[in-house]
Amino acid sequence: MDRFEYVKPDPSDTVLCRHSNVTLYDGDYKTSFHRGNIILTVTRLFWTSGEAWISLQLRYIVYMESVVTESLFGSKTKTIIVHLLPSDNKNPGPVACAKGEYIKLDFKDKIPDGFLDVFQKTVAEKRWAATKIPHQIRTGIGGIEKNIYEKQKASDISITDAFKDLDRLMITAKDMVMLSKNISEKIKEKQGAISDDETVRFKSYLLGLGVDDPVTRSAFTDSNAYYTTLCKEIIKIIKVSLEEVGGTMALAEVYCRVNRARGLDLLSPEDLMNACYMMNSDKSLPVKLKKFDSGVLALQSSLYDESIVLKKIVEELKINGSLSAQELSTSIGVSVVLAKEYLLSAEKNGKSCRDESIEGLRFYLNKFLDEENM
Amino acid sequence: MGEVQWPWQYSFPPFFTIQPNAETRKKQLEAWRTLLLEYCRTQKVCVIDVREGDRLSVFNNAVISRKLSPEAITIVLEALQRTGNAEPLDKSRTRWHVYWHTLDEWASIVYKWAQDNAMLNTVCTFYEIANDSGDLNGIDDGVLTKALRVLERRQQAEILTLEGGSGVKFFA
Numbered sequence: 001m002d003r004f005e006y007v008k009p010d011p012s013d014t015v016l017c018r019h020s021n022v023t024l025y026d027g028d029y030k031t032s033f034h035r036g037n038i039i040l041t042v043t044r045l046f047w048t049s050g051e052a053w054i055s056l057q058l059r060y061i062v063y064m065e066s067v068v069t070e071s072l073f074g075s076k077t078k079t080i081i082v083h084l085l086p087s088d089n090k091n092p093g094p095v096a097c098a099k100g101e102y103i104k105l106d107f108k109d110k111i112p113d114g115f116l117d118v119f120q121k122t123v124a125e126k127r128w129a130a131t132k133i134p135h136q137i138r139t140g141i142g143g144i145e146k147n148i149y150e151k152q153k154a155s156d157i158s159i160t161d162a163f164k165d166l167d168r169l170m171i172t173a174k175d176m177v178m179l180s181k182n183i184s185e186k187i188k189e190k191q192g193a194i195s196d197d198e199t200v201r202f203k204s205y206l207l208g209l210g211v212d213d214p215v216t217r218s219a220f221t222d223s224n225a226y227y228t229t230l231c232k233e234i235i236k237i238i239k240v241s242l243e244e245v246g247g248t249m250a251l252a253e254v255y256c257r258v259n260r261a262r263g264l265d266l267l268s269p270e271d272l273m274n275a276c277y278m279m280n281s282d283k284s285l286p287v288k289l290k291k292f293d294s295g296v297l298a299l300q301s302s303l304y305d306e307s308i309v310l311k312k313i314v315e316e317l318k319i320n321g322s323l324s325a326q327e328l329s330t331s332i333g334v335s336v337v338l339a340k341e342y343l344l345s346a347e348k349n350g351k352s353c354r355d356e357s358i359e360g361l362r363f364y365l366n367k368f369l370d371e372e373n374m
Numbered sequence: 375m376g377e378v379q380w381p382w383q384y385s386f387p388p389f390f391t392i393q394p395n396a397e398t399r400k401k402q403l404e405a406w407r408t409l410l411l412e413y414c415r416t417q418k419v420c421v422i423d424v425r426e427g428d429r430l431s432v433f434n435n436a437v438i439s440r441k442l443s444p445e446a447i448t449i450v451l452e453a454l455q456r457t458g459n460a461e462p463l464d465k466s467r468t469r470w471h472v473y474w475h476t477l478d479e480w481a482s483i484v485y486k487w488a489q490d491n492a493m494l495n496t497v498c499t500f501y502e503i504a505n506d507s508g509d510l511n512g513i514d515d516g517v518l519t520k521a522l523r524v525l526e527r528r529q530q531a532e533i534l535t536l537e538g539g540s541g542v543k544f545f546a
Contacts (some may be wrong), residue, residue, distance in 0.1 A: 010474055029393055226484060322387070347393075347394070352400055353391075353398050353402075354393065357391075362387070364386070367382075367388075368393070368402050368405065369397065
């Protein structure tokens, strides 16, 4: 009964049917709403007696059934049980707390012919849901434009919603970066105490992680300044690992490392490349962008010495007899692309010679030139 | 025809790939020149068809499964041509004469043979020359003709057309 509210019918409402002498039951309990009239519209069921009007929104109705009542004079069907959804009614109504999850409509004699059918059909149609969205038929360009505008507005709202979460994530990410920085600093302090291999590796991971204040495009109005600053950031991130791998690192690997260090606010490959091009315009920078003959781009430390790498390649060749780029890359821990560049530069310097066969390209020590030393 | 003494390069896989490095390539082609001339000399090979190069064991090392491609064979032969040790027989440069002695050398060898065998001022057939037990044994008719033409230019011999073959008259 708590789904009922004090509402009078709107004059514009269409009355579907109207019946008199109906008593309302709350669950199985008879209420004071005795022998009144009921009016059914497309959205509501009204009960009225004299000046009193109460109404039930049809959206609460789950289903209804008629009940056969046995009496001395035989059986009659004069009651409809209406099962309801839980109440979310905030408007004032006659009952604050219901006695049951259903109500009964009790007709004096029998259910009028056709009422139950009309009632069920009205509920099934759910016209209240349809009337909520204004269904306007628009024609012409104006209509189409309006539709497009509305669609845009809807997608705009959903996009804003979606990115709200990301913003929150970014705020947390800053804390994470701070945390990782703290850990790495603590480890640095305790450096003497730690000697275990794994700890060292973990440390190097942490040191490679975390950029306190990533350079973002939004902070700059001028793309040139952005690239210059970005270029410095990249050098800062990459310098240590660059020396570890022997002074040269292919741009793809640089890209991965820089973005791992940034964590969020990831760089596009294009931005990275443009920033790396800036390295060659400033002579004082310790890292340079090098383009190999094959077109492969790589960052190269200014400390990089080609002869050291060449010596290393020759040693590897001496150990293995012959090498493919793949094998060299695994044995000295550089990418395959770079390994191939190394081998080609060794060939260019007359240190190695190639063997092209169906098995692929392999390189051997250059016995042609070193014949005397063999 | 004895077994060929293969040099170390023959079992070195990069030997069968023309090297892009200029200096390396030079050394490689020198090695090829020496090997190929030695091979042709011992195996009496005078004509090489580039397309069928891999039938010659010199271009095809089955042990390390490496072959010299037809393009590479052409490059090797061109290197030989520069020292006068080879000459293309057709415009498409697919058939080549290989001279393990240059034509000048051949000419001198043939003339010396004639001197040593007292053949000056007499006519002898190509068969006689090619069936000698010495250096000239098995010499290709085409190569011999070319060598004799050199002698003709030196006015030391004259090629004659005989019945059933060619002959040559050496002048003193």
